[in-house]
Amino acid sequence: MNHWVRILFLAVASALCSSAAHGKDVAPAKLTPVAEAPALRLAQPFTYGYTNYGALIQFALNPGVYRPEYSDKNGIYYRGPRNAVEMVLTYDNKFEKGHVERRPPLEGGVFLDKAGTALIYYYVQAAKAAPTSSTEPGGGVITNAVNDYLASRDGKITFARKMRASAELAGMLEPEPAAAEAAR
Numbered sequence: 001m002n003h004w005v006r007i008l009f010l011a012v013a014s015a016l017c018s019s020a021a022h023g024k025d026v027a028p029a030k031l032t033p034v035a036e037a038p039a040l041r042l043a044q045p046f047t048y049g050y051t052n053y054g055a056l057i058q059f060a061l062n063p064g065v066y067r068p069e070y071s072d073k074n075g076i077y078y079r080g081p082r083n084a085v086e087m088v089l090t091y092d093n094k095f096e097k098g099h100v101e102r103r104p105p106l107e108g109g110v111f112l113d114k115a116g117t118a119l120i121y122y123y124v125q126a127a128k129a130a131p132t133s134s135t136e137p138g139g140g141v142i143t144n145a146v147n148d149y150l151a152s153r154d155g156k157i158t159f160a161r162k163m164r165a166s167a168e169l170a171g172m173l174e175p176e177p178a179a180a181e182a183a184r
Contacts, residue, residue: 025124025156031070031077039176040066040078040110046169048120050162054093059120059160060086061169065176066109075113077121077157078173084109085122085160108157110173117165118173124153 042063049058064081071077083105091099108122 025153025158027156028070031072034068034071034076037068037076039068040173041176042066042172043174046172048160048163054091056090056092058088060088061110061120062086066173075111078110078112080109083107085120110169112170112173113165116170117167118170119163119165120160121157124156124158
């Protein structure tokens with residue numbers, strides 16, 4: 001097996017195993033739709049970031065109204081406006097210095113737990129790897145494994161990686177004035 005194909009295979013296998021073991025994906029069908037809860041407003045953007053292998057990965061929540069969508073035993077999922085979650089990667093390694101990559105915006109929002117802290121969540125939108133034949137280097141088995149893994153996550157809710165529950169984000173969420181007036 002070619003050296004680079006072996007490295008690619010190990011990297012993909014490692015990513016698949018670590019993501020599967022993380023177990024943070026939530027199937028919306030297993031959640032309870034929220035009947036009554038006030039909408040919340042995020043007045044200014046909130047950004048969370050972490051570094052990984054010489055890259056700064058940032059998740060940004062856009063300002064707007066976040067409406068209750070689902071709940072579970074731990075809290076409520078508030079879905080944000082269209083394209084509420086943005087992901088930006090800034091590379092600072094020996095191959096790419098200062099290269100900024102903006103990913104397409106994601107649908108998602110804020111999970112507000114019963115302890116009064118919050119997490120960023122988004123819906124997984126699986127893109128398929130280009131089909132290849134098993135006779136091409138790195139093709140066939142690896143591509144099929146990646147496609148199967150991505151398809152198994154499509155449409156599920158996942159959380160911003162490595163994010164700890166944030167009291168700061170929770171404190172930035174205010175009841176939507178229209179909802180507060182209706183409650184009076």
